[in-house]
Amino acid sequence: MRTGSNYLAALRDGRQVYLGSKLVSNVTTDPAFSNTAKSFARVYDLKGSADHIDDMSFSEDGQRYSAWFLMPKSKEDLFKRAHAHQSVAQWTHGLMGRSPDHVASYLVGMCMQPELFEGKNGVWLSHLKNYLDYIKKRDLFVCYLVLSPHSSRPPARPEKEYPSLRVVAEDSEGITVHGVKTLGTAAVFSDEALVGCMMPLGAGQENEAVTFAVPIATAGIKVFVRKSYEAQAQNKVDSYFSSQFDESDAVMTFDHVRIPWERVFTYKNLEVTRDMYYKTPAHIMGNHQANWRFLTKFKLINGIAYESAKLGGLLSLPPIQQTLGTLAAAEAAIEGLISSQIHNFETLPSGYVHINRRYMYATLSWCANNYYQIAEDVRTLLGSGPFLLPADASILNDGETGSMFDLCWDSPGADARLRYKFVRLAWDFLGSEFASRQTQYERFYGGPPHVMSLYNFLQCPWQEREASINTILESMESVESTEKEEMHHE
Ligand SMILES: Cc1cc2nc3c(=O)[nH]c(=O)nc-3n(C[C@H](O)[C@H](O)[C@H](O)COP(=O)(O)OP(=O)(O)OC[C@H]3O[C@@H](n4cnc5c(N)ncnc54)[C@H](O)[C@@H]3O)c2cc1C
Structure with a gap:
């Protein structure tokens, strides 16, 4: 299984992270991110350690995988997953909302309900399953950006140079996406991003109805992070949590980024692009x-x-x-x-x-x-x-x-x-x-x-x-007979 140092080495991949106007060359050493990167690395080390490996992973085909990739078939499987979630939360004090077990659980949930995808145009369950297998085997950390930026709100501005992310070209090898997506919590610390649309889209927005996965260090992607609290932290006594558990939030921009078809899960299907979150688990x-x-x-x-x-x-x-x-x-x-x-x-x-x-x-x-x-x-x-x-x-x-x-x-x-x-x-x-x-x-x-x-x-x-109210209503005397009784009493 992946170790903390494997994880940190993977973050040194030339990703384009911007802290204000500064391009951060290495998030594992920059004072805005290095301690938090180490906190995530510690999760990988702890879960693979002799004390935790049995509880934090499962065996399949002679290999061990992180428990959050387990496709649950029983209550015991659900408890195993829950134990892993609790352990990660304890190791990070509940401060890492998008720890590696979060989006992985989304992807597992999507693959649990194949019937949603079957026979539908513009959806590729096999791509999704292969992707889950890919990140499971490499123990990858995925964040997600599933909302359009506020800049894309009505009235429409077709001339906008950086609109809400959409597909601008496609060919036999894949699609080209361009635009902006929000809000990538932990994007700086992730290997990959799942990009999609959790909010409903309407007719005419088919090119925005796209779901795909992409490495953060892909050419054309820029990650604009909010203010770093880790950078502001004084030391580990005065700022114990903010100095090392600041998961960060980021807007990501895509400048004509190529996505191969095998990493595209939905395209132009308005319904499934949203339902894949809510109608699956x-x-x-x-x-x-x-x-x-x-x-x-x-x-x-x-x-x-x-x-x-x-x-x-x-x-x-x-x-x-x-x-x-x-x-x-x-x-x-x-x-x-x-x-x-x-x-x-x-x-x-x-x-x-x-x-x-x-x-x-x-x-x-x-x-x-x-x-x-x-x-x-x-x-x-x-x-x-x-x-x-x-x-x-x-x-x-x-x-x-x-x-x-x-x-x-x-x-x-x-x-x-x-x-x-x-x-x-x-x-x-x-x-x-x-x-x-x-x-x-x-x-x-x-x-x-x-x-x-x-x-x-x-x-x-x-x-x-409603039925329980109706039962009572039906058991009551009719209004007319009550009135008659009252009149009789008078
Ligand atoms: C710290 C943080 C981390 C996040 N991390 C992620 C992430 O990892 N990935 C991701 O994709 N997203 C992430 N989000 C985005 C999150 O999903 C959105 O904040 C949320 O969906 C609300 O959207 P909005 O922020 O655009 O608010 P807006 O839609 O701009 O709403 C502003 C206010 O108006 C209210 N409002 C808007 N419309 C209505 C309405 N019709 N009726 C009544 N009230 C309304 C809202 O409730 C809110 O109070 C994160 C957000 C935060 C704050």
Whole structure:
């Protein structure tokens, strides 16, 4: 299986990553990305280590593959996959939304429902299956960009030089794509990108209805990343998380990029280009990973809540216990809901099984709608703590200021240095600009709030709900007879 150093070596491939106007020549050494690249490399090392390899991989044809490539045929397979998602999340503190197990789970889900593709024009299931096999054998890390840029919104501007990505030419060997796609979280750290359309397209947009996979280091592709929080981080004490778990987000531009046919999965089929996410188990298998990751993050935040109360000497206060109890109840409820997605698995005609669709969407919605409040509640517990600390950890290493700090910043619950490390860690997770991006991520990664509600609306068996009301209505006296009875009484 792939090691961390194999992974890092693959990132040194001449990819065109832009940090502002600067072209980053090597993401594995650049101060904006190198620590986070190492965090992903560590995932590869840990999962292949003697302690984890059995749980983190499965055997097929005498080879071992990462568990997230397992096509599940039983509840046990689903639990194996879940264990792998949880381990990756723990090794990255739930901060890497698009870790290598995320898009891989989408691709597995797409291949679980072949009947969606059969007999349809402009879709190539064999290409998709071969691609999954290709990344499985090489243990590749794939990100995805499945949205059009805001610049492509109406009114249409046909003269735009860089429109929403579309096919501009095709021949016997493949297609040529040109334009812009958003938003590639972890694109900088990925080997490849899956490019597609998760939002519906209308008639006339057939050239945009394309799904393909491409190496990030392909000629003509540029990766424009947002501000790097890793680059801003002071050191691993003052910025423990942002200095090494900043997965990055990027817009990718394609300048007449050639894609061979074997890497094209859909083209000109408006329906399947979107349905391949929602009508197969792709969306739910990918977001099941996201649910486990969220839980890991939630547990860490609850750890911060408890520690904050303890170090502040507030743990015995009933209102503080009430806050912690409410957080604990939510954490347990979400863990139960995620586990129940597996216990209530569903079986497909192909024989594959997937997690419970309805329970997954309920979890996804809950997580998106509640993260902000959870983070806010725990920030509230921190009080003025983050602003009582000196500017940075250099004070600790200086003889004179270090002793002053030890004397003046201690508390009955903890010595000053422990308290310093804890409060910095808590603020990096919940209050910094990096934390703010986390809040936005949790709100939007699964789609905007109104779409999240729509998923849940569509999953509910409304007819059953309606039937139970109708049964009561039918059992009631008719309005006329009630009126007569009332008149009689009068
Ligand atoms: C940090 C982060 C990482 C992401 N990573 C990825 C990724 O890896 N891959 C990827 O493809 N995408 C990614 N996304 C994109 C994500 O899927 C979108 O943010 C999401 O679909 C919302 O689209 P938008 O950002 O364009 O918001 P907009 O569509 O511009 O919406 C802006 C606001 O208006 C509201 N709104 C818009 N239309 C309506 C409506 N009809 N009714 C009611 N309210 C409406 C939205 O809810 C939102 O609050 C990421 C987003 C974020 C924030």
